[in-house]
Amino acid sequence: MKADIHLMVTADGSHTAVNEAFDKPYHSIHGAYQESQRVYIELGLLPAFEKFPDSQLHIFEMGFGTGLNALLTAREAQANQRPVVYTAIDAYPMSIEQARQLNYDEFFGTAYLPVLHESPWHEPTALNPYFTFIKTEGKLQDLQTTDRFHVIYFDAFAPSTQPELWEPEIFSQLAQFLLPGGMLTTYCSKSYVQRNMRAAGLTVEKHNGPLHKRDILRAVKPGEKVF
Template identity: 40%
Template structure:
């Protein structure tokens, strides 16, 4: 489907839920995950030379390629990007996505979008000198959670009213457990219960203005 900013999204027909905001997939990803997540982390960790990112729900790879683009502009930081996707988007569908039209017209970005979809699962793959990608074809519920390694979490599961099991306190606790102290969690949802659960888990929760046509989003920081 084309969203209002001209960028594509996918519709999960069974769930009747899109992978991004219908008001603008690219705008939403840029704003929620890059601007309010990655840029915020960079602003507060200016001396850091490494970042570990966890994405919940790789889907179209839009957040991933936008982060690759950032890695190309921040060569002093090494990006370790782990993304979970139990239901990978098939190759034919990936070829139809129009994101490359909106990305810098440099060969590296264009090639990396295909590569990030085509590369092996469950293996750490060097996409750039300063960007490694680990794709796990697993559900968040099933992954082995190790404490304290992620600096930034892109929590991009389907909405709480469509996939409630991803937003329950036990799952949020699992994610928080995997975050480093001062790690940042961002999501497009601003559901009250999710904010309360994140607070109960000890995080400092900020309700921020949302992307176009969405009132609010959430950023939460681990102490």
């Protein structure tokens, strides 16, 4: 099912999309770029480059949406010359026509968005020599995979909109997806979300958030890191 959306420019000049059915933006209206950069790149990807220095990184994104998180990751993989395999799932993807209106390639000086949104589902696609992308259309609850990941970007809509994606069972599922030492990052820091993460066996860290967001979370799977 394609999402019914409209686009808006956020405070930092980058686009977000607003889902008409949920009446919620995909990214912060205070700055889509600055939010994604802080939550997923600074707290997830860059620490993983340091924590797993000899590994090809495997990243899983819950909520592909506009493709902004994937684009930023591809850009960092290229800049750091670190191979990344990126798997994303989305139950309500944007249409290609809507995606073509996003301003991210213009904003960052890249040429990634057409490939991200127009590549075939369930097939690996290379954006650059260091970034391979695989997208899956469907619900997280229905996903079965033997793949394991160094980092999970958890970018579901807020608990008030999609409460089913913030339940203990979901974090238990995601904890199984993580390699030992792997990390899950998300913008939501609600107390019951922290409890649900801990119930799944994850160690929860609270960090300073992006503009107009006091706290965000990083959850780490205990155990010796896997290379």
